[in-house]
Amino acid sequence: MNINDEVNHDDCNSCPLVTNRRDFLRDAAVGVAGVVATLGIARSAAALPVSMIKAVSRGKAGITYAIPAADSVQIDRDNEVILARYQNSVYAFNLSCPHQRTALRWNDVDKQFQCPKHHSKYDPKGDFISGRATRGMDRLAIKRQGASVVVDVDQMYKEDEDTPQWNAALVKLA
Numbered sequence: 554m555n556i557n558d559e560v561n562h563d564d565c566n567s568c569p570l571v572t573n574r575r576d577f578l579r580d581a582a583v584g585v586a587g588v589v590a591t592l593g594i595a596r597s598a599a600a601l602p603v604s605m606i607k608a609v610s611r612g613k614a615g616i617t618y619a620i621p622a623a624d625s626v627q628i629d630r631d632n633e634v635i636l637a638r639y640q641n642s643v644y645a646f647n648l649s650c651p652h653q654r655t656a657l658r659w660n661d662v663d664k665q666f667q668c669p670k671h672h673s674k675y676d677p678k679g680d681f682i683s684g685r686a687t688r689g690m691d692r693l694a695i696k697r698q699g700a701s702v703v704v705d706v707d708q709m710y711k712e713d714e715d716t717p718q719w720n721a722a723l724v725k726l727a
């Protein structure tokens with residue numbers, strides 16, 4: 554597909570990080586490049602590919618995911634979790650923007666999470682870059698278990714209120 558081709562918006566309801574068709578149509582005007590990246594049509598060599606994932610299991614201790622094999626962004630819509638592997642660390646984020654809880658999207662061109670509502674931007678570690686939000690993305694407690702990570706969605710840390718826990722909420726791989 555060429556970047557100038559018309560995008561079939563009806564096909565985008567299942568795209569990663571596209572909240573709904575109305576939001577998609579509104580945000581399509583923001584930039585074709587971002588839409589193309591969301592669709593996974595074009596990626597640069599250093600891209601962090603985005604994909605939808607399912608949990609391996611869910612139990613009392615949390616939700617288990619396989620450790621991503623390479624730097625990437627993975628979305629578990631069922632549990633509203635974003636799993637990101639970046640620079641040898643794995644992070645788990647709440648899918649919602651910390652400003653007004655809109656589902657975030659990954660822009661593979663800019664290598665940023667972006668909020669479609671008020672356009673806050675965050676880097677792959679969840680650090681706040683710009684926009685109306687006042688803190689980084691909310692991180693979830695995460696720990697390593699062999700070749701997996703276990704994410705506790707009941708332990709969510711806000712960067713401004715839970716700074717030590719927020720800083721520690723990652724799994725270092727090397």
Ligand code: FES
Pocket residue numbers: 650651652653654655668669670671672673684685686
């Ligand atoms: S809801 Fe995300 S910036 Fe407002």
